[in-house]
Amino acid sequence: MIERFEDVIIQTLCRFLVPFMQIYALYVIAHGHSSPGGGFQGGCILAASFVLLVIAFDLKEAKRRMTEKLNTIFTSLGVFIYAGTGWVCLILGGNFLDYSKLSKILPVDSVHARYHGMLYIEIGVGIGVMACMISIFLNLVTRGRHEEALEDKDLWNT
């Protein structure tokens, strides 16, 4: 499945398609609090663009763009942004994820602080979901043996 093959049509199409998918995913994340969509859906579309990259090219190319270390950092960063926003609200005197208390550190009133707080949550969820979905897909496709899969060609040519 991940065997490298040179197909001009598929590779050119994916080269054109991936940026538009990622722009659309960022749109879905950024407009999640005022229209359908949100962090989870946008993160899934971001992960789907990466899955398309793995299928059209090979695993080595995909690993060059998103290394295992970067993926782990992104997973932790998403959870950190989500929980960090909640804890900042807690420190400022409200409940966990009580966005209206963010008006004490943001230059807006409490209604707009609630509106912006939702956006921070969505960004955190989007990053976390994207990294987790990529991690699940890479583990499935290499049977959990990343380094051997990069060296041993026979592992995924079967």
Next chain:
Amino acid sequence: MIWQLDLMLLTFVTICAIAAITVKDLLSAVVLLGAFSFFMCLLWNEMGSVDVAFTEAAVGAGVSTAFFVAAVYNMTRRTKD
């Protein structure tokens, strides 16, 4: 809500679900499951729940189909039972 459209989509959903669990070829089952997800997405959209339909389209028909294809390629193509 148009009940004729509802009934038609529900019929498609039922056909796809029954076909996905009876077919012997696992890759065909994955494709049928993707079709099931897509018809479920249309049904939810028709019932007015756009957010759920969007989630189903992104996760059910998009990412999980790729996951299942990746899993099927690492095992035998046909079921034993």
